[in-house]
Amino acid sequence: MELNKKDILSLTKPQLKESLISLGFESYRLQQVEDWLWKHGVRQFDAMSNLSKSQRALLEETFFIPTLTEDKMQQSNDGTLKFRFKLHDGYLIESVLIPVAEEDRYTLCVSSQAGCSLSCKFCATGQMGLLRHLTASEIFDQYMWVNAKCIELYGKPLTNIVYMGMGEPLLNYKNVMESVARLTSESGPHLSAKRITISTAGIAKMIRKLADDGTKVNLALSLHAADDKKRNTMMAINETNNLSTLMEALKYFYKKSGNRISYEYIAFQNFNDTTADAKNLIRMCSQFPVRVNVIEYNPVKGLDFIKSSEDRINDFAREVRKHGIMITVRRSRGKDIDAACGQLAGEG
Numbered sequence: 369m370e371l372n373k374k375d376i377l378s379l380t381k382p383q384l385k386e387s388l389i390s391l392g393f394e395s396y397r398l399q400q401v402e403d404w405l406w407k408h409g410v411r412q413f414d415a416m417s418n419l420s421k422s423q424r425a426l427l428e429e430t431f432f433i434p435t436l437t438e439d440k441m442q443q444s445n446d447g448t449l450k451f452r453f454k455l456h457d458g459y460l461i462e463s464v465l466i467p468v469a470e471e472d473r474y475t476l477c478v479s480s481q482a483g484c485s486l487s488c489k490f491c492a493t494g495q496m497g498l499l500r501h502l503t504a505s506e507i508f509d510q511y512m513w514v515n516a517k518c519i520e521l522y523g524k525p526l527t528n529i530v531y532m533g534m535g536e537p538l539l540n541y542k543n544v545m546e547s548v549a550r551l552t553s554e555s556g557p558h559l560s561a562k563r564i565t566i567s568t569a570g571i572a573k574m575i576r577k578l579a580d581d582g583t584k585v586n587l588a589l590s591l592h593a594a595d596d597k598k599r600n601t602m603m604a605i606n607e608t609n610n611l612s613t614l615m616e617a618l619k620y621f622y623k624k625s626g627n628r629i630s631y632e633y634i635a636f637q638n639f640n641d642t643t644a645d646a647k648n649l650i651r652m653c654s655q656f657p658v659r660v661n662v663i664e665y666n667p668v669k670g671l672d673f674i675k676s677s678e679d680r681i682n683d684f685a686r687e688v689r690k691h692g693i694m695i696t697v698r699r700s701r702g703k704d705i706d707a708a709c710g711q712l713a714g715e716g
């Protein structure tokens with residue numbers, strides 16, 4: 369990257385149009401350049417073969433294209449793939465591909481920040497602090513890269529995207545929503561927003577904003593404890609966004625958007641897996657339709673939490689299900705390569 373060059377992927381379509389016109393490009397070139405960048409995911413000007421050589425050289429002189437480079441790929445025994453990418457300024461982020469071939473489901477978990485500022489106690493990313501926000505194109509490029517890999521390995525494109533990797537997506541709102549717009553655009557991969565889930569540790573104000581902005585994506589709340597006292601001890605964000613505030617924001621989101629809401633609930637032994645915890649959770653499922661995913665914990669080195677046993681998780685889920693609540697127990701994927709929930713730290 370040269371300092372006097374502009375990041376072409378950071379430009380909106382009108383900004384790109386203005387730049388191309390000032391460089392003397394014919395107006396129809398705008399769509400060609402946009403297609404190369406956002407439909408085909410081309411990251412070298414030289415590969416834009418329907419532009420003349422001199423136009424490609426002009427683009428090269430004026431702009432740079434920040435690229436992700438694959439730094440490492442690991443495959444789990446269960447088929448889960450973890451990718452570590454190096455950003456153009458050297459920071460490392462991770463993305464995870466979770467294939468469920470029997471159901472024709474290929475889910476990508478993307479990162480929205482390098483590191484995270486929220487320091488949830490059970491999470492490896494949270495121990496890193498926030499390094500920086502990812503740009504929309506850095507989020508988009510995780511999709512492009514892993515989608516190509518998915519097609520190469522399984523002969524199928526990705527079917528779902530979850531913003532559940534490194535970072536808190538709602539604290540990088542503008543770039544996250546821009547990446548969603550690019551991913552769902554007809555002049556891009558044209559994914560259905562119904563296949564995209566944004567997962568948050570719980571920022572009430574931004575949940576309301578999502579609804580006000582008319583988003584079509586699904587929302588997942590990393591709940592993990594259904595009473596404030598417990599949640600405060602492991603998620604500091606709960607001190608300023610307590611459960612009743614979050615419930616009001618989620619109700620608002622549901623009423624306004626009608627989009628799907630789920631709770632993610634990592635089960636920790638003797639912490640949030642008792643009958644009393646199940647009762648608290650049941651209470652929190654009564655205000656709007658919600659699905660619950662109970663997730664097996666993957667111990668993180670240096671952190672104190674213990675995973676619940678399979679029996680305890682099943683008892684917990686049975687208790688909640690008795691009340692007509694949709695609850696699914698998710699066995700961890702990719703735990704042997706530190707690719708499971710809360711384990712992403714750019715290490716290994």
Ligand code: SF4
Nearest residue numbers: 484487488491494535
């Ligand atoms: S769980 Fe999510 S919000 Fe909490 S520290 Fe980890 S990445 Fe950040």
